[in-house]
Amino acid sequence: MPRHTEAALREQGGKRDWSAGSSSLSPGDCSTGRSGYQQRARHGRIGGEVWHKTVRASAHMLRAPRAWAMDVSDLDVAERCGVRLIHVLDLEQLRHYWVTPATVRAQGFRFERKHGPQVGLTLDHWAASRKDAESASVPERCTESEPPVVQGRLPW
Numbered sequence: 001m002p003r004h005t006e007a008a009l010r011e012q013g014g015k016r017d018w019s020a021g022s023s024s025l026s027p028g029d030c031s032t033g034r035s036g037y038q039q040r041a042r043h044g045r046i047g048g049e050v051w052h053k054t055v056r057a058s059a060h061m062l063r064a065p066r067a068w069a070m071d072v073s074d075l076d077v078a079e080r081c082g083v084r085l086i087h088v089l090d091l092e093q094l095r096h097y098w099v100t101p102a103t104v105r106a107q108g109f110r111f112e113r114k115h116g117p118q119v120g121l122t123l124d125h126w127a128a129s130r131k132d133a134e135s136a137s138v139p140e141r142c143t144e145s146e147p148p149v150v151q152g153r154l155p156w
Helices: 003-011 072-080 101-107 130-136
Strands: 045-047 050-055 067-071 085-090 095-099 109-112 117-122
Touching: 067 072, 072 101, 072 117, 085 101, 085 130, 095 101, 095 130, 101 117
Parallel strands: 050 085
Antiparallel strands: 045 050, 067 117, 085 095, 109 117
């Protein structure tokens, strides 16, 4: 096996990086979507309700503005698979970055720089821990301005 392939496998935890159209899925990837076809994020891996992406800041972080970016198609797949959190691990600084897909959609910016449509999110929107990211997200619940019966609970 060529040296660059071995390094890529080590960086991804031993998993092969199959092309987006491949029917081979790694364990933990979302295998079927609402329409029943197989899918997976091209960059990173989906494990349960978290999309994990391993990067190197010197090569992958946007410089202006300073932000992490992801393919829009990967974000779409992650959301269809039920991902509630996105986790980026910078291998150079050994820093963890956490955010919810809802935050990326609400606060992110779209761009395209020769790699297809992407969405970027500036560093100030990322949390340093999973717990912080979960608490920073806005829960998708009914508002108290509606009567309790409309909210689906009994008024007592």
